[in-house]
Amino acid sequence: MGAREQVREALTAVYERRLVRRLDRSAAPRHVGVIVDGNRRWARATGLDDVNDGHRRGADKIVDFLGWCDETGVELVTLFLLSTDNLARPEPELTPLLRIIEGVACDLSGPDRRWQLNAVGALGLLPAETAAVLKQAEEDTRGRSGAFVNLAVGYGGRREIADAVRSLLAEHVERGTTLPELVETLDVEHIAGHLYTRGQPDPDLVIRTSGEQRLSGFLLWQTAHSEFYFTDVYWPEFRRVDFLRALRDYAARQRRFGG
DSSP: OOHHHHHHHHHHHHHHHHHHHHOOGGGOOSEEEEEOOOHHHHHHHTTOSOTHHHHHHHHHHHHHHHHHHHHHTOOEEEEEEEETGGGGSOHHHHHHHHHHHHHHHHHHTSTTOOOEEEEESOGGGSOHHHHHHHHHHHHHHTTOSSOEEEEEEEEOHHHHHHHHHHHHHHHHHHHTOOHHHHHHHOOHHHHHTTSTTTTSOOOSEEEEOTTOOSOTTTTTTTTTTOEEEEOSSOGGGOOHHHHHHHHHHHHHSOOOSOO
């Protein structure tokens, strides 16, 4: 490491400590959603021949990120790892990505980890092997004392809402509810109770890396009142200081629910 890089790291460390001291933990978000974007572009920008090396570097970043969440009192994290649109990618591109995601689930569910994992998405659309790895990670981490971590794999916001309505209708058909009765009583809470994230608080803060300023279908229903933080940093380069900046920005906002 050159002298310039050493100075930059030292200044960053001082800045981080300042951010931590000034962070109002009482205003910290309870649930943080993250769109982990920019892995492929980072790989290309750094001259890597295999873009999957970008996904691998991004996968390694997840453990660091969850550690930062633990430090700051975040109780629930939702990581957007693979959309339903991504499932249409050519097999030579999709299969390595699925293997990397399986590796993430295995790593986060290892015996030395503390987080509780939960797979959210249309798991029936995933290859059986990938779905099995995700379900096993859920089983292996049930009851752990750490933060709750949703792994959004094969996830699409529109698909989730459609699945929730389908589940709601099936439930009422089984009960013998007539269509006029359902129309009369249906409200938003009934649909919310059938989402992939049912029973969980909605995200307070959603972070998207790589400079894109859109949700790409991420938690469409749940983010009605969320705060958003967009950063130009690619996910593999996302640092603790970047996360602290997002928390500082969130704490400074005056949240308006429905206003």
